[in-house]
Amino acid sequence: MEQLNLVEIQKALDENPIFHMSLSSRELFHSNFLAWLFWKYPASLNAVLPLSFSVSNISAVHRERKNLDLLIEAIADSGLKHNIVLENKVKDIPRAEQLLSYDEKLKGDLGNAPTDKILLSLVPAAKSVKEKSGWLDFDYKSLGSNVLDWVDRSAVSDEDVIIIRLYGELVCNLSKLVDASLQGDGLPRESWLLKTRTPRQDEIHQVLSDLRLIDMIGKMQASFLLDSIRAEVGRNFRSTTFEVEFGSGYSRAMPMVEASISRAVSGGSLSLGVQVQGDQYRRFILFAHFNIPPKESARKKISQLRKAIDETDGYRWLFAPEVEKGGFITALHEREESLLPKKMGTRMDRAAPINSFAPGFVYQHIDLDSLGSSQDVFASLPAIVVSDLSYASSLLGDPDYLEKFINFRSISSFN
Structure with missing residues (x-):
């Protein structure tokens, strides 16, 4: 596999105004952007998210309702109501206990409508999260790619195309950086005790630190x-x-x-x-x-x-x-x-x-x-x-x- 150029990725992020807008509140920024995108362009839901149904329209978008990052009340092509819950992890990591607590909050609050629960994460979820939570694991790499594919073939205003493309490029570059960090010559997934880092690991560590992502x-x-x-x-x-x-x-x-x-x-x-x-x-x-x-x-x-x-x-x-x-x-x-x-x-x-x-x-x-x-x-x-x-x-x-x-x-x- 060809080694990713971290300097180029960092440069692309530094030149992306959307990236700098995201730094102050990363999870909230992404939730707000996706809420705007899905509300203004409901058809994007079918192309961007891995849903179990086809969306015809949206009746409501809620942010931070009962601490849920995003709750979308949608109407399927069949005319039936469906819910989409999106939990967003950029700076933090997914935790099974948190997702299970959200399940408790959702009980009785969403009626009998089917609900797609999607975990959107920049880093891979631990095995225990996947096994215990029951949420669909969806990564930012796929999100960014889907956003760019959709905006290139959809009827979107010229002003919005620029913003949406910048967002898609931001997400793709962040995902490339995480991929580079976790490849064979990157940082170990469990063993953080590196007395002597390789030049590549030093480079990864420095870039992640510069972009304030090393804690993730x-x-x-x-x-x-x-x-x-x-x-x-x-x-x-x-x-x-x-x-x-x-x-x-x-x-x-x-x-x-x-x-x-x-x-x-x-x-x-x-x-x-x-x-x-x-x-x-x-x-x-x-x-x-x-x-x-x-x-x-x-x-x-x-x-x-x-x-x-x-x-x-x-x-x-x-x-x-x-x-x-x-x-x-x-x-x-x-x-x-x-x-x-x-x-x-x-x-x-x-x-x-x-x-x-x-x-x-x-x-x-x-x-x-x-x-x-x-x-x-x-x-x-x-x-x-x-x-x-x-x-x-x-x-x-x-x-x-x-x-x-x-x-x-x-x-x-x-x-």
Whole structure:
């Protein structure tokens, strides 16, 4: 396959006024443009979208109704009413939970009319989204191509032709950029841990950053890794007591995934979980009674965190109270069946070996590259996560472990 010229794609986008108009609110911009196009030219619906029926006319177009990007009330050639719901993902990625929540909102609101639910996305949807949501997956590449094909053979005013063509070209060029990012010489779909990028990957990363699209690829990478973790949990997490909670996203310019289990403790919740962000593998404790002050001197905060962990977890879930010389940490209470090495690399400060986010999130991390090469680490991460979650379930089922959290008052009581 011929390598796409990223400089030419970036230049075409920079010269497209529609692209610059879209930057301030990408999803809303596309929804508004498509709403205008379909309302003014109802026949375009048949050519542009993959519908299950042929549109004769449109009776209404709603934007942001119950948070739905676009809801179109259409009349089919048969004379029957049909609904078209369009969920639009440009800057963000598709999420099954969001689409399922929209299904709930639609129940009873659209009457008995048949409804085509279309997911329009710039990046590929994760497997879990396709399997769970029941929405038709439709990409921007096809949308742009369909728009350009339709406008070239339709009766459209001269002024509108210019605008519609610019929009179609914008969408096609954005899609080409995503294609280039995900081809064989591009960025991996799951493994974002690239210690040394190839010149091509450097070029892709720079162009995506310049166009403010790098976070979209990061979110996609996180969602694909999370799918692998979900699948491994489904196969090998044996607990019937705890349900695993998942999350993914893009924070502090880094992809992030997490998985955790929880139980009620002292009128609140105690969660043990793992989080992979950037080049870190973290074990975390989320406990409201830690009540970490948002503004505190670093020295005092570390002292408080040390005391809190000594009185509760005792480094049974977190790794160890000290970082060794050379940037290593040795797990204090690691079980024999752990898939993590006994001694692991970390960039935690020796003077501050515990990290936290207010109000109650405490964690320690090890370096992913201390677990092996980038490719090997991401292939083995799902099994490592499930192994750790199994260990966490044994801790949350241990009365002696729980009692320490039940008896804990709060960090503020240390003052």
